[in-house]
Amino acid sequence: MADHAHKLEILRGLVKFKSNTQKIWGVLILLTIVTTVEVILGIYKPHSLIQPFLGMKILNWIFIILTIVKAYYITWDFMHMRDETKALRRFVVWTAIFLIGYLLYILLQEGGYVFDVYDREYIKRDF
């Protein structure tokens, strides 16, 4: 295990840590900040962020982006994806992203369509 080298930079080299242990604590701080922001936005739900944008509230887009940021750091630093070869990284990440994205697109599209049918056509739900 002597050849086990860790890449110690996060945020594209903006923050560089001296040791792997230090990097772990650094990533914990980052994840805590992101989670705190999410919780605060979730409690107060600022009125300016409720407007719809691309089919969803802006606030929901912020939550989803912050979630993906957290997922990135968990995978890259806690699961050591940063230290794996490029090929392994791509096998895992691209496969998952492609299949999940496709499934989400299909199901959400269909869900919206079913809502429209209930909403506009002659199906009564209000009884």
Place this chain on the structure above:
Amino acid sequence: MDNTVVSTGTEGKTWGGGNQPLKSSYGKMMMWFFIVSDALTFSGFLAAYGFSRFKFIDAWPIADEVFTHIPFYHEPAPMIYVAFMTFVLIMSSVTMVLAVDAGHELKKNKVIVYMFLTIIGGLIFVGSQAWEWATFIKGDYGAIQTKGGNILQFGEYVEKDGEQVFKRVALRDFAVASHTDRVQHESKTGIWFTSEGSLPSFTVEEVIHGLEANTDILVRTQLINEDGEKTVLSRSESVKQIKDNGKMVVEGANLQVNEYGTPLFADFFFFITGFHGFHVFSGVVINIIIFFNVIIGTYERRKNYEMVEKVGLYWHFVDLVWVFVFTFFYLV
């Protein structure tokens, strides 16, 4: 067997074998394969949840009104408890990765301490989830379900900081209790193959009497208005809705009914957080096994702590899934 070919003539060439293009051990690769497939399972569930939510986009329960409980504290406080759970899980992920790091340096005692902390974190998380389930199943206000399966909740307008705020009222605070002969049907008292669950504390008639006696109480429907709040009916409309359509008293949530709104919400909540909780539980069990292996020195003798790294991958994956469950059940 001197005619066995031992040399293929391709030694040293790319296709000669012995290559490790991914520079990863078999065990770690298989753990990654498992994680990808398990991620697809979870995203299948979450996508199905998204489908149902988009289908009922104008009537979905608001999570901040459902998960408002904190142990030993009786004011509604959304998000706080689940934020605590999230932090516990992230923290146990950190101790796990510190255990992996100590394993690389072959420091047995450090690995033991960090693995122990990881297990404790996992147990706190599973315990919190059990408590969250229990409060959700128990419910807090109660509601009336209509013929069409819609949920009607009760509340009244109260003055708070100079503003009129709609405050929920529990059934037990206004329903007029009366004597009833209706008892729970058990298999021993009638046909042996039928029975029913425990009866709600009130009947629809008792709720109607209570509603007529308390003229301030209004009905709130599932429909979400432009402000992102549930629609409150006028007084006359409230009484009419309950009298015409009220069919059943619902308290708490289970797989059939849900006092907070559509039963699908409860179904998905139980199924997805249950499946995730099962992963946490099995992660804790696997961690305990590896923890004892570390203590008896299995990996010390192997001079290799890769096993800790493999269970670590699984443990981080459980954390990764929770990050998404947290977003889609509690935030969005």
